Amino acid sequence: MTATAGRPGPPLSVLLCDDNAMLLEVLSEVVQAQPDLEVVGTACNGEQALRLAYRRQPDLVVLDVRFPGGGPSVAREIAQCSPGSRIVAFSAYDDKGSIEQMKNAGVFEYVLKGASNRELFAALRRAAATR
Amino acid sequence: MTQESTRKQAAPMSEAAFTLLVQGVLDYGIFMLDPQGHIISWNAGAERIKGYRAEDIVGQHFSVFYPPEDQASGKPQWELETAVAEGRLEDEGWRVRKDGSRFWANVVITALWDEKGVLRGFGKVTRDMSERRAAQHALSERRRLFDHLVQAQETERRRIAWDVHDDSIQAMVAVAMRLELLADRVPESYTAELHRLDASVREAIDRLRSLTFRLHPPGIDRHGLIEGLASHLADVVGSSWGMAYTFEHQLDREPSPETAITIFRIAQEALLNVHKHARGSRVDVRVASADGGIVTRVVDDGTGEPMPQDGARDHFGVIEMRERAETAGGWWSMHSRPGTGTTVEFWLPNPRPVPATTPEPAKDAP
């Protein structure tokens, strides 16, 4: 059994955004398997992401950095249409420039693709804790 | 020394006439060498071109005018031998001024014999062709081809880097995530094996990521040379390799994109060599405008292992760095002394964009 953060109450709702279909599917499965996290939507482009963010007002958004519509600008727009959401960048790039751009766009955590699932969950829970 | 007495006889004209002639000429460096190659006379043109005053240079061996790589390959001696064998030698190539900067020289060396057929020395005439060469190079087809090749190569690398990112890395990330998920679900006896698999996939992801970094460093084409180098130094040299560095820059003009990429690529390989071979503790990088171009220096404090002359065929870094610099119309050199580290230094012309490719309305049109 996977450890939860010992957090009572309803699971955190999560919106997943990545343009790679295979990755989106796995991400969805992996996050859903956590008792304290619940996937409420998946998006593979900026337009879908904004629509779902607006409709679902998720607690958390996992956002690819090289994302159709531009990672940083999608992050800004999500923050506008769903101000309660905490965004976690999930990126294949670990250069300073990409990290800075996303942090400037208001993301709370920056997780490198290739980090362990545990690290991703930990980042999601940290981000949620700031709400 | 018997040469003392023979020098005067070697002169084809009286000392006074020779001095007058030689002193009058500013456009040419005209001087004489003894049979061993030591400088025995000097003129104003030579001083202007090479930066040495007569009292600094007379008595020294003329190989000081040659870049370290030519000295190492024995080019000065070879040139004298050729002049002896054929009477005369003409060469165009890089020569070094007193201050270490380089100029593109046309050199004629003539062997001087006395009436008994004894070699008395050499006459040497040097002309500074840098400006003409730069002007020709900037306009040449070769330059345009070079720019095109640089761009084509970068485009290709960028494409490969993106493919690796968007396909290979993502697919492997998906595999790794699934393996970790699976490890939580299978009977305990399989868990360890799955974790091992997962770990090796994640290591492969890291290696692929650094490959894409080398293929296409983010930043260089978005923010220019200085930013690109600065973030390469911070991300790769500082963060990944944990090496101390300094970065100094002094450019009076932003280089063309092709020049910027070429400098970046050469510096990148020089830095990689420092990491792989130097076993030093720090590296200092300096980029500065000089002689109508840009001179870059990468200095480490490592072993200073001299360049291996073993002719091993599987080292391409040095060959590629030199090739890039020379194709761009510049020069490249690596010198090291055991115990004091290695210096890679190169200069590239920084031509202004060819007017034809940037049509602009005449500025002073009414």
Ligand SMILES: Nc1ncnc2c1ncn2[C@@H]1O[C@H](COP(=O)(O)OP(=O)(O)OP(=O)(O)O)[C@@H](O)[C@H]1O
């Ligand atoms: N900064 C340095 N300090 C000490 N030795 C160096 C340094 N740079 C290069 N060398 C020596 O010069 C050799 C040639 O370098 P070069 O870059 O051509 O090849 P390489 O790095 O071994 O292989 P490649 O660059 O093709 O991957 C190196 O193998 C090393 O022995």
Ligand SMILES: [Mg+2]
């Ligand atoms: Mg190398």
